[in-house]
Structures are given as C-alpha cells and as structure tokens.
Amino acid sequence: MMDYPKDYKISRLIAKKVIGTLSPAEEERLEAWLKEDVRNRELFQYILEGKNLSSRDLYARHFEVDDSWKTVKKQLGLRNKRRSMSFGRMGIAVSIILLVGIGLYWGFFRKPTEREIAQSIARIETGGSKAVLITSSGDEIVLQDSTKQLIALGSGMVAKNDGHQVSYEEIVGESGRDVLVYNTIRVPCGGEYKLFLSDSTEVFLNSDSEIRFPVKFGKNKRDVFLRGEAFFIVRKDASRPFVVNADDKVSVEVLGTQFNLQAYPNKKIVETTLNEGLVRVYDGKQSVKIQPDQQVVYKDGELFIRRVDASLYSAWKDGRFVLLNNTLEDIMMCLGRWYNIDIFWVNPELKEYHFSGELARYEDFTEILDMLEKATRVHFEVKGRTVFVNKIFK
DSSP states (O other), rough: OOOOOHHHHHHHHHHHHHHOOOOOHHHHHHHHHHHHHHHHHHHHHHHGGGHHHHHHHHHHSSSSSHHHHHHHHHTTTSSSSSGGOHHHHHHHHHHHHHTTTTTOHHHHHHHHHHHHHHHHHHOOOOOOEEEEEHHHHOOOOEETTTSSSSEEEEEEEEEEEOOEEEEEETTOOOOOSSSOOEEEEETTTTTTEEETTTTTEEEOOOEEEEEEEEOOOOOOOOOEEEEEEEEEEEETTSSSOOOETTTTTTEEESSOEEEEEEOOSSSEEEEEEEEESSSSEEESSOEEOOOOTEEEEEEETEEEEOOOHHHHGGGGGGGGEEEEEEEEHHHHHHHHHTTOEEEEEEGGGGOOOOEEEEEEEEHHHHHHHHHHHHHHHHHEEEEEEEEEEEEOOO
C-alpha cells in the first residue's frame, strides 16, 4: 500500500469534510491537525470561505475531472455517488487533493511578491557537469566535487577525472585478471558528463542517464548497458564488436561509428540515430541495418526506419535543443531533465501542442519559457522548482 505524505492525507480529510463523508475517527484526526498550528486553521478556513469559491472552482474546472475522479473516488471512500454530486463539489474535492496534497493551495490564491518571483526563478539553474561513479564494490564517488583526480580501480586500471570528464586507462606495466569488473556512471537531472572507456570510445551522457560498462573490456566483445541518452564515438576494432544494450528493449551493434541513442524508461520509444558508419539494431525478433542520416525507432515491439538529419538529434551535446514538431509534453520532459524541475499540467490537453525551432541549451530558463509562450497560447508559472503549464483562455 502506498504511504502518502502527511499533507496529502490531510488534503483527503479536508475533501471528505467538504463533501460530507468524514467518519468520526477522521473528524478527530482533522481536528487534531487544526489545533497543531494556527496556520493550519487559517488554511482550512481559507478553503471554505465563500469569497474564495469562485477562484477555487475556476481552477478546479481546469482539471480533467473525469480522469481525476477515478482516483479521488477511491481515496474519499466513495462508490457510485458521482451522479448525485454536483460538478462544483466534485471539482472542489479533486482540487483540494491535488492542491493541498502537494502543498500548493496557498500559492494559487496569494500573489507572490516580486522578490519571491526573483528568488524562485533564481533557484532554477542551467545544467552542468555532474555525475556519480559507482564502483564494482558499491562505493559512490561524486565526480564533479571529488578531490580524487586519480581513482584506483584494481585489475591494473585507473580512472582519471577532471570534473567534466572521466577516462579509464590501463596502468603501464601492470596487467589485471581477465575477469570483467563493472562500473556505473550515473548522471542526475541537471547534469551531463563525458566518459572515455578503456578502448578510447567516447561517450557523452545526457541528463538523467546512466551507463554500466566493464572497467576493462574482454578479448572478444565490448558490451555496455545504457538507460537514458548518450552519444557514442566508437573506436574501431573489427575483432571486438561494440554493443549498446538499451533499457532492455533493443541492442545496437557497431564496429566503429558515431551515433546517438535515446532510451529513457518513461518514453514509449527508443531512437537510434546514425551520424557516421554502420550499425545494426535488433530486439531479439527483428534486425535492421542503417546508414548515416537514418534513424531506427523502436515502438510497440516494432522497428521502423526513417530518414533524418542526424546532427539535429545529437545537437544537445553541442549546446542546442532542436525541436522537430515535438509535442509540448516531450519538450517539457526534456527541460525537466536538464533544469532539474517538476512539471505540473494544469491543462493536460496542452501536452499535445507541437513546436518546431531551436533553443540554446545553456540559455537562462526564463528565456526558454518566454520563447515557448510567444509561440502559442500557453502560460508558465514557476513556483519553487515546479513549473505549472496553463492554457490562455482569452
């Protein structure tokens, strides 16, 4: 069973109070919460006061109530009471759980000061070099902050780190055992990092990505495992094919080439885009080969090939976001990973808006939002590290 945060549990009690389904035991818990802090009672009264109903109900109507009601109904202990309940009361219940439950109710009914707005935006910084190295023994080393510029890995190998990139190198005169020992490089949201593998293959890791790889490759093959997005410049070695296993969905086999691979777990597709050379993409059932400026898309268990400008799909490593008729949902997911922010969709239908264009990856966050706002009828509100996406109705 999910363990809801305290404020989320309180939001359900308030919602039940509004629609009249609060049990005696729940009434006691709500009353205890009201007595804990004078601000709790102020919030409770603010929610129920008549002068705030129009603002609250207007916001409630922005939600997809039909979808939200399925979840809310379970939380409020209701069965088939929807038809006997007016939209207003149902919308209030949904909005209270969504707003109070994530601690945002005050923010929607109180105008922030200029200082608060400036401080809020200031906390959202452009991404930069950030990564964690996880050794075979489970030790975690924060690379960008590490004073260890030379990390001993055993088996005659060391990792050299400069805060922006890490390279795996063999110690001259030492030879290790022919046993594969794996490390992992994990890049958080708001980060990027460059990796040189033991064969001199270059890997550019994007935000919210990780790669698992041998400290030193074996004699017959070079296998690595990717979750997220990376650009590879693979060192040629005809005797040892290089294989990237992407999020347990597809594998990409190469001898020497340059390509971009995006395989985020929360996306329904995996994209392999070839810049140079030749690759084979397979998923256990199908196998296809592509040439430069072609892309293999894995979706719903099928592989599709399409012609593209490959340089646009790897532009992120050169400091550019290139939008190719992307949905606003995909764009905000991308920005969320790079700026380490959360996205809240006040109007879910906005997810399907499409955009094309180019944004600077290291641009100030407010400039990015301004450009998107100018392109269509969308308004963004930034509160803390959360961006609220609103539809402009006028």
